[in-house]
Amino acid sequence: MNRQGMLILAVLGVGAVIGAPFAIPAYITQLSFLWLMVLFALTWDIMGGQMGYNSFGNIFFFGIGAYVCAVIQRDAGLDWHVAFFIGMAAAAALGVIAAAILGSGMLGLRGQYFAIATLGLGIAGGEIASGWDYIGAGSGLVPPLYPGVLGAREMFFYFLFLVLAIICFFTLRRLYSGRFGLAINAIRDDEDKAESMGLHTTRYKTIAWCVSAFFLAMAGAGAGNMIGFIDPRDVAFAGLTFGVWMVLMAILGGKGTLWGPVLGAAIFHITQELFWTYLLGWQRVALGLLIIVIVVFFPTGILGWVRERYPEKFGQAVDAEAQGAAMGEKAEP
Amino acid sequence: MDNVLILVNQPVIFLQVAIDGILFGSILALVAYGMALVWGVMKVINIAQGEFVMLGGYVALKFADAGLSPLWAVPAATVILFAVGWILYWLVVRWVVDKDIFISLLATFGLSIFLQQIVNQIFSADVRTAESGLVSRSFLDDRLVVAEIKVLAFVLAAIVGGILWVFLARSRLGQAIRATAQNARAARIMGVDTNHVYAMTFGLNAAICGGAGALVAMTWVIHPYLGLSYLVRSFMIVVVAGLGNLPGVIVAGLGLGAAENFAGFVFGAEYQAAFIFSLLVVILVWRNWRLGRQRRYLK
Numbered sequence: 178m179n180r181q182g183m184l185i186l187a188v189l190g191v192g193a194v195i196g197a198p199f200a201i202p203a204y205i206t207q208l209s210f211l212w213l214m215v216l217f218a219l220t221w222d223i224m225g226g227q228m229g230y231n232s233f234g235n236i237f238f239f240g241i242g243a244y245v246c247a248v249i250q251r252d253a254g255l256d257w258h259v260a261f262f263i264g265m266a267a268a269a270a271l272g273v274i275a276a277a278i279l280g281s282g283m284l285g286l287r288g289q290y291f292a293i294a295t296l297g298l299g300i301a302g303g304e305i306a307s308g309w310d311y312i313g314a315g316s317g318l319v320p321p322l323y324p325g326v327l328g329a330r331e332m333f334f335y336f337l338f339l340v341l342a343i344i345c346f347f348t349l350r351r352l353y354s355g356r357f358g359l360a361i362n363a364i365r366d367d368e369d370k371a372e373s374m375g376l377h378t379t380r381y382k383t384i385a386w387c388v389s390a391f392f393l394a395m396a397g398a399g400a401g402n403m404i405g406f407i408d409p410r411d412v413a414f415a416g417l418t419f420g421v422w423m424v425l426m427a428i429l430g431g432k433g434t435l436w437g438p439v440l441g442a443a444i445f446h447i448t449q450e451l452f453w454t455y456l457l458g459w460q461r462v463a464l465g466l467l468i469i470v471i472v473v474f475f476p477t478g479i480l481g482w483v484r485e486r487y488p489e490k491f492g493q494a495v496d497a498e499a500q501g502a503a504m505g506e507k508a509e510p
Numbered sequence: 511m512d513n514v515l516i517l518v519n520q521p522v523i524f525l526q527v528a529i530d531g532i533l534f535g536s537i538l539a540l541v542a543y544g545m546a547l548v549w550g551v552m553k554v555i556n557i558a559q560g561e562f563v564m565l566g567g568y569v570a571l572k573f574a575d576a577g578l579s580p581l582w583a584v585p586a587a588t589v590i591l592f593a594v595g596w597i598l599y600w601l602v603v604r605w606v607v608d609k610d611i612f613i614s615l616l617a618t619f620g621l622s623i624f625l626q627q628i629v630n631q632i633f634s635a636d637v638r639t640a641e642s643g644l645v646s647r648s649f650l651d652d653r654l655v656v657a658e659i660k661v662l663a664f665v666l667a668a669i670v671g672g673i674l675w676v677f678l679a680r681s682r683l684g685q686a687i688r689a690t691a692q693n694a695r696a697a698r699i700m701g702v703d704t705n706h707v708y709a710m711t712f713g714l715n716a717a718i719c720g721g722a723g724a725l726v727a728m729t730w731v732i733h734p735y736l737g738l739s740y741l742v743r744s745f746m747i748v749v750v751a752g753l754g755n756l757p758g759v760i761v762a763g764l765g766l767g768a769a770e771n772f773a774g775f776v777f778g779a780e781y782q783a784a785f786i787f788s789l790l791v792v793i794l795v796w797r798n799w800r801l802g803r804q805r806r807y808l809k
Binding site: 229304305458459472 | 557741
């Protein structure tokens with residue numbers, strides 16, 4: 178594709194995402210959720226895909242974000258917008274601090290230990306939140322209502338999540354293309370070697386988790402308000418829905434790629450909205466089955482499969498020589 | 511802190527909590543031993559470990575519903591879960607056993623969600639218990655109560671563990687399993703069908719968990735979302751004890767059972783789950799800190 182074609186495509190894309198809520202206002206909440214899903218998949222992929230550290234407890238930061246923001250909105254007594262954005266900033270800050278503290282201890286752990294530790298983390302979050310009276314305990318927390326006119330609320334959250342997802346995407350693109358991306362990929366490929374080459378692996382791992390937590394906490398702050406009710410186990414620390422989905426979406430699209438999680442999130446969300454009601458409660462069974470099938474039979478995901486098939490299309494994203502070596506010299510120009 | 515004072519001042523209550531915890535710990539040790547087996551032999555950490563326990567429990571529940579004594583469910587659950595594990599190996603785990611650990615973690619994670627949700631669909635999310643028909647016995651003027659079923663669970667767990675140990679040490683297949691654990695490639699060269707060994711190991715693990723699960727259903731409660739806590743507990747035990755250390759697994763299992771019960775008594779039962787998961791993080795971080803200290807000596 179030439180430069181002009183790319184530009185046209187980009188303009189069309191921007192037009193579509195901005196115009197979508199006006200064109201199909203009935204689906205605006207679903208569209209907002211789509212961007213939330215993109216955020217989930219992208220943030221999971223930082224650890225799970227690019228760094229090879231399966232985290233089953235990233236939802237922990239989402240929950241922290243949701244609660245921190247809602248508590249500030251409840252207790253600050255400020256104008257809704259001011260309180261919301263202060264709450265969001267505080268959520269992001271606390272998410273990063275939590276990731277840094279937990280990470281400095283837990284991320285010295287190697288992959289398998291880390292994976293199970295995170296599995297416990299998400300559950301522990303839900304358990305603690307549902308026992309803590311200050312944040313509403315088991316009966317949850319209701320953030321203050323959005324003050325605008327009818328319909329403005331949905332618009333606000335659509336653009337909030339759109340902007341968040343776009344910022345997240347470009348931040349990650351910037352990070353992956355530099356030293357940070359190389360470092361975390363090196364950790365995925367061989368952590369011992371990376372460390373013996375002088376890479377501060379624990380530091381990089383912690384930073385990666387902080388980035389993940391930063392966006393997840395902000396997403397949580399927004400999502401708590403968008404959903405309008407923060408239940409400790411079903412919304413904030415929803416390990417069985419959001420927590421599993423983020424894994425599935427990232428591996429479905431292709432873990433370890435930038436566009437893969439976006440694609441996976443879009444496909445998953447659309448299929449879920451269209452067909453899942455027909456499964457009548459068997460959705461979660463299908464979810465588990467889908468994870469098994471993808472991991473066992475399509476471990477590279479959709480985008481990974483396309484990349485293996487047409488490596489030359491990825492010439493810009495991947496070093497041609499390395500690609501050729503990896504793909505058995507298929508990519509000879 | 512009142513509860514701590516009660517424990518200090520009332521030795522009978524202390525004894526009660528300790529006995530209940532240790533009896534429960536025997537089951538944890540059993541599940542953890544299965545996990546260590548799969549981990550050591552196949553180099554796979556089975557996230558679906560707790561779901562096998564849960565399935566075993568539902569077998570016992572079916573027995574109780576059918577009017578049979580759920581005591582028969584222990585051998586039945588063992589056999590059925592062996593078949594389940596064996597089939598799951600050939601369907602799923604076979605493909606990921608020689609891949610790197612991230613892949614097998616994800617695959618068994620999918621497996622755990624799948625099993626948990628199927629049971630949730632079939633039996634609903636209700637908390638159930640299988641009535642064993644056994645009574646409780648009182649000691650020390652009724653101040654110390656021990657349920658017979660808990661003692662039975664302890665004895666059965668010990669028997670299963672003993673059989674397993676003899677099997678691994680003496681039988682031909684047990685030797686093949688140990689050989690594969692030491693070096694799969696060398697075992698293959700010496701004529702061991704490692705795929706068969708893996709299938710048997712995975713089946714054996716599921717069988718152990720199934721038996722343990724049947725005991726759990728009779729002694730405590732069972733529900734579809736039970737699995738994760740058993741996974742986390744058995745993982746902790748294996749991490750503390752180390753792979754292939756049976757006495758260590760037993761001690762750590764009994765210790766965890768007791769510790770958990772004391773924590774439940776002191777902090778209140780609603781924080782028991784949070785205690786387990788927090789303990790996991792603490793143990794892992796502690797392990798890491800210890801390893802880090804060893805590393806520093808090398809510098």
